[in-house]
Amino acid sequence: MKKFPPSPRAPRGANVLLLFAAALTLCGCATVPVTGRKQMVLISSTQMASLGADSYSQKMAASRLSANAEQTAMVKRVGARVSQAVEQYLKEQGQSSAIRGFAWEFNLIEDPVVNAWCMPGGKVAFNTGILPVCQNEAGIAVVMGHEIAHVVANHGGERMSQQLLAQMGGMGLAAALQQQPEATQQLALAAFGAGTQLGAILPYSRLHEFEADRLGMIFMAMAGYDPAEAPKFWERMQALGGGSASPQFLSTHPSGASRIRELRELLPEAVRYYK
Numbered sequence: 227m228k229k230f231p232p233s234p235r236a237p238r239g240a241n242v243l244l245l246f247a248a249a250l251t252l253c254g255c256a257t258v259p260v261t262g263r264k265q266m267v268l269i270s271s272t273q274m275a276s277l278g279a280d281s282y283s284q285k286m287a288a289s290r291l292s293a294n295a296e297q298t299a300m301v302k303r304v305g306a307r308v309s310q311a312v313e314q315y316l317k318e319q320g321q322s323s324a325i326r327g328f329a330w331e332f333n334l335i336e337d338p339v340v341n342a343w344c345m346p347g348g349k350v351a352f353n354t355g356i357l358p359v360c361q362n363e364a365g366i367a368v369v370m371g372h373e374i375a376h377v378v379a380n381h382g383g384e385r386m387s388q389q390l391l392a393q394m395g396g397m398g399l400a401a402a403l404q405q406q407p408e409a410t411q412q413l414a415l416a417a418f419g420a421g422t423q424l425g426a427i428l429p430y431s432r433l434h435e436f437e438a439d440r441l442g443m444i445f446m447a448m449a450g451y452d453p454a455e456a457p458k459f460w461e462r463m464q465a466l467g468g469g470s471a472s473p474q475f476l477s478t479h480p481s482g483a484s485r486i487r488e489l490r491e492l493l494p495e496a497v498r499y500y501k
Contacts, residue, residue, distance in 0.1 A: 258379045259316060259324045260444060261437055267380060268387040275327045278346030278382065282331070285351065292334040292354050301352050304366045304449075305332030308374055309348065311448035316378075324378055332370075340466065341475045344373040346382045356475060359462050367451035368442065368459040375441035381434045439489055443496035453496035457489040 255264040269277075292298050309330045316322050328348035337353040344350045350373050352366070360366045376382065443453040463475065464482065 256380065258437065259319070259321045260441055261379070263437065265380070265384045266387055267383045269383050271323075271327055271380075271383075274380070274383045274386070275329075275347035277386075278349055279329070282345040282347075282349035282351075285345075286333065289335045289337065289351075292336045294334070294354070297354065297357060298334045300363055301334045301366060301370075302332045304363060304370050304451075305330065305350055305374075308367060308370050308445055308449040308451075311450075312374060312378060312445050315448055324380075328377075340463075342369050342373055344377045344382075346377060346380070348374075348377055350374065350377070359466065360459065361462070364451050364455040365459050367446040367449065368456045371444075371446035371449075371451075371456075372438050372442035374445055375438040376434070378445075379434070379437055379441060381438065385431075385434075435485070436488065439485070440492050440495070443489070443492055444499050447496045447498075447500040450501050453493060453500060456496075457486050457493075460486050460489060 256267045257264055313322070313325065316324055325348070330348035331350070333351050335351055335353050338355040339353050340355045340359060342350070342352045342356050350370065352369065356369065357366070360369060439456070443456050446456070447453045464486065
């Protein structure tokens with residue numbers, strides 16, 4: 227029998243591109259509410275919600291909830307107000323599927339680190355350290371709208387899909403959890419922007435940040451909070467970032483003069499939703 231020489235091995239980058247193309251063919255694209263952007267997501271919303279709930283529980287178990295009843299109530303009140311406004315809007319637009327299976331949860335963690343983060347399925351957490359930067363309920367609404375935007379736009383699922391392709395060769399989530407459970411959990415925490423204890427932080431892309439800024443301002447406006455507070459919050463955050471130790475929030479949510487300028491440019495659109 228004639229033997230044929232082995233085919234040359236494709237470079238790793240080419241393999242990732244092939245997997246990416248195959249994933250697009252098999253899974254198609256999802257659409258981000260409001261912005262209409264197409265995105266590749268390899269993981270079902272049910273899987274993402276389950277993974278998000280597990281990751282959130284893991285983080286909560288390693289954290290201490292704030293004993294300040296007033297501040298805790300404020301975070302929960304703003305979270306409920308913004309999430310309910312978003313739910314109502316998506317229902318009116320026939321896009322409720324974007325948050326199907328969500329179980330909203332908002333907690334305040336006793337931690338001086340300036341940070342806030344979210345998990346798929348409607349899980350959001352604030353550190354007490356970010357409240358002085360927020361200053362008031364409207365400031366909390368800026369951060370809350372931004373984090374809820376990351377969840378509604380399924381940035382976690384999109385980033386997790388990219389990481390499964392890049393680091394695990396396109397392995398499905400179920401197989402990854404079965405074969406490499408710890409690595410997959412760390413990957414998830416990093417992709418969700420909450421991997422400071424169990425994995426490296428994966429900064430949000432400029433695309434995701436701009437989209438979360440835009441949606442966040444719209445969402446807070448829907449809930450009755452003045453979106454003009456958004457650039458003011460990021461100005462305060464940027465001022466903190468000028469120190470020797472930048473806030474952890476800036477490691478996943480980069481700030482800068484260009485961002486603040488873009489926030490001001492987004493104001494006219496957000497104001498149309500302001501009630």
